Amino acid sequence: MARLEVDGIHTAYGLSKVLFGVSLTVEPGEVVALVGRNGVGKTTTMRSIMGLAPPRQGSVCWMDRDITGMPVHHVARLGIGYVPEDRRIFPELTVWENLDIARRPPIDDENGEGWSEDQVFELFPDLKAIQSRQGGVLSGGQQQMLTIARSLMGNPKLLLLDEPSEGLAPIVVETLRDRINLLKEGGLSIVLAEQNLDFVLFLSDRIHILEKGEIQYTGTPEDLRANTDIQTKYLTL
């Protein structure tokens, strides 16, 4: 079953410890949010899942397999897509080339053939017109669409979405939110790191608040919306 289970992971960069026993689960089709201020460990949690920053303790299980410490490309091939915070578009490749190199057949035939560039362009119509433009010259919004589209080309079952709304104009954020919601309705599981609370409340099934590498609060969007104390304590600047 396409279930992610992160169990008590401790991750460090060299001597600086960042995560102290983070645990979370994502059931198939769920959107689980990680929120918290800058530097609390949201990105590190994603990098730990992906194998980019392997945890020193604890485990990451995906579809009943222990993937802790597995090479990054194996993790990706098991159906986990990574949409990094800084987008990481290949600047000297065109939009279409960025999509093409990410192409990977689905791991099972539940969704038929999987994503093609035509379907991706249907989801993000703006990308179609600029498909021969170089990645390096795109606007922030276009880059964000492309980085999500690129992950989809690999037919993930779980998407790690790191601060997708960061630095985007409100109108673009709204479009992006609706597109991600479409993906959610299509059955994709998502781990969403965000600082934009409205964005999170709209999309998530469950929300974890991180503080100094530990999960301090877990609740539904309704719980968190009602709980202004928690919001002030962990989220406002």
Next chain:
Amino acid sequence: MSMLANPTFLFYQVMNSISLGMNLFIIATGLTLILGVLRVINFAHGAFFMFGAYVCWSTVTFLGGAIGSFWIGVIAAAVVLGLMAFVIERGLLRYLYEREHLTQLLFTFAIVLVVGDVAKMIWGTDQYNVPYPHGLKGAVNFGFAIYPAYPLLLCVIGVVVAVGMWLALSKTRWGRIIRAATQDREMLAALGMNVPLVYTGVFVIGSALAGLGGALAAPRVAVSPGMDATLIIECFIIVIIGGLGSLWGSFLGALALGFATMFGTVIFPDWELVLAYVLMLGILLWRPWGLFGHPEEDSH
């Protein structure tokens, strides 16, 4: 100097420059590819070039100089160097990517010494000559001048390699993956690409180009120990003036160096190699990242 006023001589010099430039390009493009993707400054590239020339000589000799033996030698050189590169990368080099550049430099320098000594053990210190291949011993008549067939063919092969590489890098998926690997290897892995395999492939192809270039150079030069010493410097000059990792940069850089060398020997006979450095300095002052280079971005 006055010789340059002679049109036939001038034509000859221009053709020699292009021919030398194309031979250098074939070698340097392998070096720049490896540098662009693996970020390893491979001093052993020149030694691979020398080894390729020896392999070609041995093949031609073994086949008794039969028709086609030279071309079999050229292919053999590329294949042997590709295999050597495979063993070196899989067995040793890949453990050094995470290390500092100095360790990698020392390693590739060690390979220079080892390959040089192995070559001496196999071929001794004699100097060998590889004859021009059959059918290319003559010259081509341009009407106003004649020019030897083999160096002329080198010009053609250089262009074929350049266009072939360009097509492979821009029109095939593997080429796109290689270009992506020069830009962001971590992201490439996160997209499910086996980056270590890409590295092996690039090191093998780049080294095979050194072997190919060595074999193609064999009829032009004396095949002997130490023939790699100036070549590796020339290759680095080409890579630097062209811009690290750039195919067309190394193409233009190789041509520029070909012209500087050929005309330099005529105009400033005593300053031949100095001219190459002056060329590099001039281009770097004008474009600090080389002709086709980009400012180094924060690489992930």
